Amino acid sequence: MAVLLLAEWNKDGLAVETARAYSAAQKLHMPIDVLLIGNAPAALRRAARRLPALRRLLLAETQAAPKAQQEALEHGLAEPVAALLASMAAAYTVFMAAATSYGKNIMPRLAGLLQVAQISDIIAVPAPDTFKRPIYAGNVIETVRALADKKVVTVRASAFPLPAMAETEQGAEEKLVLPQDLPVPTRFIDEKGDKKEGEPGLGTAKIIVSGGRGFGTAENFKNLLEPLAAKLPAAIGASRAAVDAGFAPNDRQIGQTGRVVSPDLYIAIGLSGAVQHLAGMMDSRVIVAINKDAEAPIFQVADYGLVGDLFEIIPALIKKLG
Numbered sequence: 001m002a003v004l005l006l007a008e009w010n011k012d013g014l015a016v017e018t019a020r021a022y023s024a025a026q027k028l029h030m031p032i033d034v035l036l037i038g039n040a041p042a043a044l045r046r047a048a049r050r051l052p053a054l055r056r057l058l059l060a061e062t063q064a065a066p067k068a069q070q071e072a073l074e075h076g077l078a079e080p081v082a083a084l085l086a087s088m089a090a091a092y093t094v095f096m097a098a099a100t101s102y103g104k105n106i107m108p109r110l111a112g113l114l115q116v117a118q119i120s121d122i123i124a125v126p127a128p129d130t131f132k133r134p135i136y137a138g139n140v141i142e143t144v145r146a147l148a149d150k151k152v153v154t155v156r157a158s159a160f161p162l163p164a165m166a167e168t169e170q171g172a173e174e175k176l177v178l179p180q181d182l183p184v185p186t187r188f189i190d191e192k193g194d195k196k197e198g199e200p201g202l203g204t205a206k207i208i209v210s211g212g213r214g215f216g217t218a219e220n221f222k223n224l225l226e227p228l229a230a231k232l233p234a235a236i237g238a239s240r241a242a243v244d245a246g247f248a249p250n251d252r253q254i255g256q257t258g259r260v261v262s263p264d265l266y267i268a269i270g271l272s273g274a275v276q277h278l279a280g281m282m283d284s285r286v287i288v289a290i291n292k293d294a295e296a297p298i299f300q301v302a303d304y305g306l307v308g309d310l311f312e313i314i315p316a317l318i319k320k321l322g
């Protein structure tokens, strides 16, 4: 009985969502192995080994793999990564990943390969075979008891704390021998994002400023939100209406069908607070709403509300912030 946690990482380190998912894995009271795919630098491996009570850090290094397989694994394409995890099925009871785009892409395919139902987006682990998860945009919390021998679980990272890292490196580091026959039916072409140098990511930002349809145009969204975000400093989020209107790219969307975030401060500007949006930001510690409509539902969840025109309030805020 052991847990395998699929890690996400980049040159800056282990993803904060992976570290939080590790806290969820600890609730299962089983040995935990963490899998790093790709050629992770030594500093990152040392940092990952400080996850408390880690049993093993497994390294799926790709430099010796055929080029197509190497690229597919390093870019997290679902088919080879899920097949790699499935090839390790005999050794694990629970396969876990954070419910990020990465985890949500891979784990359902693994569940399919193992012929079990995935347990998605868990927010609590009351017992090692029992999980709580939100449904209906967070309006109902479902408790699921999973009886299958193998469990495939994705974790809502914002629901779990960061683990207290150990003083010293834990467990052992072990290199995996990659299976020869990992499928690579798709190719990685390109990845584009609009994140500015130095801007905090939505997953790690302590402050998020989020804009909605009220901005009217993509130019207004950019010209008002970017300087405000730079002053705070904050990451920029968006409602689905803002994303659909082309004000912001998809990966900025907060909500039921977007990202779930829990910053210390969430500033919602020119967005109404539809239930699907609230599903992605309700765990924020302090919520501030700026909206010209005093009846907007966002004010019902806001700790502080400012009724007024965003085109006057944002420039005034930027000025105040110096």
Ligand SMILES: Cc1cc2nc3c(=O)[nH]c(=O)nc-3n(C[C@H](O)[C@H](O)[C@H](O)COP(=O)(O)OP(=O)(O)OC[C@H]3O[C@@H](n4cnc5c(N)ncnc54)[C@H](O)[C@@H]3O)c2cc1C
Residues within 6 Å of the ligand: 211, 212, 213, 214, 215, 238, 239, 240, 241, 242, 253, 254, 255, 256, 257, 258, 259, 269, 270, 271, 272, 273, 274, 275, 276, 277, 280, 290, 291, 292, 293, 296, 308, 309, 310, 311
């Ligand atoms: C299955 C499903 C999934 C969905 N998933 C998501 C999701 O993940 N995330 C999400 O956000 N939505 C989601 N939606 C859409 C959601 O229902 C809403 O349509 C959307 O959130 C509305 O975006 P908005 O608040 O920006 O726009 P609106 O509801 O149009 O609100 C705009 C707000 O701006 C205010 N405003 C206008 N002008 C100004 C001004 N000058 N100054 C200040 N305030 C101003 C208005 O008073 C209004 O409250 C989903 C819907 C469905 C059906």
